[in-house]
Amino acid sequence: MSTNSPSWDQAVLQPPVCDAWKEIMEEAAYQLASCIVLLGYMGGSGIFGSLYIFGLLAPGYFCYALWGWLSACGLDIFIWNMLLVLACLLQLAHLVYRLRRNTIPEEFDLLYKTLYLPLQVPLEVYKEIVKCCEEQVQSLVRDQNYAVEGKTPIDRLSLLLSGRIRVCQDGQFLHYVFPYQFLDSPEWESLRPSEEGTFQVT
DSSP, X not given: OOTTSOOHHHHHXXXXXXXXXXXXXXXXXXXXXXXXXXXXXXXXXXXXXXXXXXXXXXXXXXXXXXXXXXXXXXXXXXXXXHHHHHHHHHHHHHHHHHHHHHOOOHHHHHHIIIIITTTTOOHHHHHHHHHHTTTOOOOOOTTOOSOOTTTSBOOOOOBOXXXXXXXXXXXXXXXXXXXXXXXXXXXXXXXOTTOOOBOSOX
């Protein structure tokens, strides 16, 4: 080790004093980087707050890397800041992957907010329920039958998401099924797990 380089004890106990301040300020890249990094650290919590933070830190560190390469001429400044840019980009990719993986179709999201959220069902539990039905949504056109008496098997439990369905027996109107009501709960509940059956009304 060189005898001219100060030891850690000297650096802490007798810090070097600036002989003179620089007369010119650092270039625009350094100033811009400082502003972007400051804004980046003002992000909130949660996944969207993290997206905001890392989305601003990456360009901030990139501006520091440009300053280190073009103005400060420090290879270490450039390399460290490019490593930080890479870390931010990897974190952003991970967050976007998590966000895409955790999304559910719009119909199921609305169903969660309407029925399950008021009952304080955790979102993770709800997602497991959605996986059981394989995220199936069946669309019906006007006057299309959902089930026909004595013919349609009872092999699923369905919930109406929008519109309304008329329930009839022998051509006579009985009642309507409205959104967020089960379409086939009486037939479903009447069967034992090992039994098979068909709808009793159309």
